[in-house]
Amino acid sequence: MNNLHAKTLDIINLNVTLPNGHRLLRDVSLSLEPGEVRALVGESGAGKSMIGKAVLGILPTGISISQGEILLEGTHLNALTPATRRKTIAQTSALIPQDPLTALNPVRKIGPQITDPLTRIHGWTKARALARTRELLDRVHIRNPDRVLNSYPHELSGGMRQRILIAAAFAPSPRLIVADEPTTALDVTVQKEILRLIRELQQETGTGVLFVTHDMGVVAKISQKVTVLFGGRVVEDAPTRDIFENPEHAYTRALIAATPTPNASIEPFRPVPPALIAELHREIQADDDRFSKRAQP
């Protein structure tokens, strides 16, 4: 907004901590160009989702950003008042949540849940918001938009709800979408369709996407860049092609090797070696020691 040439998202040395001082994100830096899809991969607890939550300002109570900068379209989020920050985030970003079953309010009809942000934040008229919503529901192959808009969430299937959430996220044509494992809660056949829809809409609207996942197969299909995380640290950051063809870090190689293939019956499953995990934990410890030294004087 302020700067047309700015990156969609620029995260610089982000540290996110629990109230007891334990760091969940350790000096994470990454950036997202307009229209780019960046995958955030790592195992459970690596901090993938935490990055998205920090960006969107929805960190759980008690967890806070202790250091670092987040620039959204060139705007320093930390420098803004909470109210302006909320508005800036609402105007530029959207979320495709992980679990379609809890992402829609069960006691409200679908229609207003999608159109509310459009009229509230983007200042659209009700008619325009509805027209745009119908258009997007059509794009995600929902046959009877009016019936769906008048339904309660529990009346629809999980796959349908996820498609609705995708439509809702793309409706205001945001500059940034955080997709937080959008396919994890769905079965494999639906997953493929959801991925295709996200990619199609993303290419049409030129939206930058932070795609959180632990599935290397999904990474290969959807992203141009990859950030590999372990224990809240960036292990490797590279274009997707390089990650698969020429992974630099041993952990990245291990992650790729651990991805099941159709030949899984022939090739035995290869988990990440414990020695490597131990090595990574030692690095984290050293990192934390440096961090506390830096914080003390």
Next chain:
Amino acid sequence: MVDATYSPRPMRFKVRNLRLWLPLLWIATLIIAAVFAPIFAPHDPLAQDLMLERLPPFFIDGSEPGHLLGTDSLGRDVLSRMIYGARIALFVSVIAAFSTGIFGSTLGLIAGYYGGWWDRVISRLVDIWMAFPPVLFAVLLVAVIGTGLTSVIFAIALIDWTRFARVIRAETMVQAQMDYVDSARIGGARRMATLLSEILPNVLPSIIALLALEMGIAVIVEAILSFVNLSISSDDPTWGSMISEGRGAIHFAWWVLLFPLIALFLTVLSFSTLGEGLKKQFDPVLK
């Protein structure tokens, strides 16, 4: 939650309807009796007739035709006093339950959603409050602020708000964790707006269930306070004062105590059953 839809419909329908309609029937009867008390009551509830004291109800020998449920020790008509007593019982239960509910739920919502200091202060307050024995507290409170209906209502609200605060706080915390609350926030909704439009509708079924339960409790508390003569003046017909008065004559005039007791019992039972039924009725997922 989800598979409730697959259970056979007609059966569920019947059972739930019965649970909803029986209490409603009793409460409707009470409301009609209360509103039209002067029409239904065969006698003046305050009229004494010492010639006709402790007359038994109609199905026992020695009853008078005009006194269907007998008379008490001062010759006042039990049925008329019960009908007028319904007025006070209903008035107290509705006003007290709503004031308790609004006060307690507001604190519960704030504590559950805003967390932090709000939660700490409100939760400690609830802990402290619940350490007092409620009946003793009520008696003490009314003794200090004076007797009367307003005092009774005030006492109920001041004692029982913790019930709402605790339950609604817990439910709010569960709802606040849901992704749709995050989505609303990302969509630019303010905290207060999120609380009112996203979370409140989801905890409303619980509030309604608690309200109905609270109405029953209010009836009991009012009866207790009447029983110890701390509600309105003992001449006024309340179920509690009738029970209190009948207690002395239970061996030879049990009806003075029994009929108001049955009314009290049915009313409390109806309110709590109704609460459960309403909770299901208001929940779109269970519906």
